[in-house]
Amino acid sequence: MDTTHEMLEITGQATATLPVGDAHSPITVIGNQTIRESFGGETFRQAINSRLAPGVSRVVLNPDAHVGYGAPVGCVMASPTHIYPGPVGVDIKCSMSLLQTDVPAEEIASHTVRRKLIQAIAKRVPTGPGRGQRHAPKSRRVDGSLGFRVATEGASKLVLKKLGIPKAWADRCEDSHHTAPDDTADTLAARLEWMGRERDKLNRIESKYRQLGSYGGGNHFGEAEVVQLSQDPIYRAIAQQWGLREGAVAFLSHCGSRGFGHDLAMNQFRSLKSSFQKQGLAFPAGDPQLVYAEANSSAGQQYLCDMAMGANFATVNHLLINALVLESFQDVFPGVRGELIYFISHNIARQEPLDGQTQWVHRKGATRAFPAGHSQLVGTEFEKTGHPILLPGNPRDGSSVMVALPGASQSAFSVNHGAGRQMSRTKAKKHLSQTAIDQDLIDHDIISNCRVFPRDEAPDAYKDFNQVMSSVTEAGLAAEVASLKAKFVLKDGAPADD
């Protein structure tokens, strides 16, 4: 009997207090026993609240799940009719990207070379709060006018050209641009103009444009990797078809829409909550973080416009970071070339065919996983293989590139988005030893831009990535085509003695 993939009976022991009508299908839980024990009651409660919320057709809990804003981080929530800002998340279109260079691994064996790369990247792509554009040359400066184009067009030809980003990279994005629900660019422009005019937000928004090309903080990072292809000939061939090469140095990035998306999300939460209160509407399970709108309503359309603009910002932010990282490599290795393998989000709602109808698939800390032949891949270069899935594990145990299998239909064509936090930041700072964390990375030949690695971001603050990965593969959702071994990490550094 396969215990790696179980349907959580919502009338079962985890949820005995919640009466559920027959109309509700159970929540799908992806996780072996170790993983299921990692969830905790609050994560299940949030999943059940999400499942019982209006208009929701399906909820999937992935092995990296933990408590989040309204819905767990590490879940999928689908609705044909309703849009939920909480289950998109506050960092709209937080995503992963993978840039492969033609530098062979041997070239970055020495710490001296790696230090040079770290300095070259840190000079161009800052971590922590503040502006990404602080050292940008004039040619790349994002003013209000270009920022407007970024927010409304995403990775359009004009935006890519202005920012010096290779135009071919747009084809390697899960979505290179996002439009308003009515599919017209003018609607987004009108929404942005309205925010500037009616709500006196323009100055603040313009200041956020200056964050383009930066990582921010928290779990965001940039990491140099050595690519190791799968030993399985079928999956190795898929990796090679995507352009991955054994022993190449690649760069994995994790970040999102920075202050720009944050402001859009928070404004939406505020206005939707206040609208619920004015109308005397009840929040799902009494939780204001599960506030929602019907997608076709005026409020729903406004949210979808703001989500699209946050997503456009995140996309261009990521592509710009990759262009700047490639330039940094060229500082150290003149003439080196690089190609974007893929860019894929784990905090977004997308319209997708699911269970026989078009639905809003909310992925909150979950990654799209379309296998070969999926209707939304038809006509793309990934039609015959499925698209790359980029999963950060942790620097010590590595990260993974996967391909979806037909079994992904059981998880709403989604997998996890990483390892998933197992310790709160507070608990990690209290319980994990700083010297042990730093020694661990040294032992694994990994260096970092931080004097000391942030304790709340240490590998052991997260779940065992091998357990998470085996939960996914044993459920038949996806298979690994390549693993990524970290060589250096850029993160928002923690002070030495906090």
Next chain:
DNA sequence: ATGTCC
């Protein structure tokens, strides 16, 4: 996630 509360 976020100039970590407008």
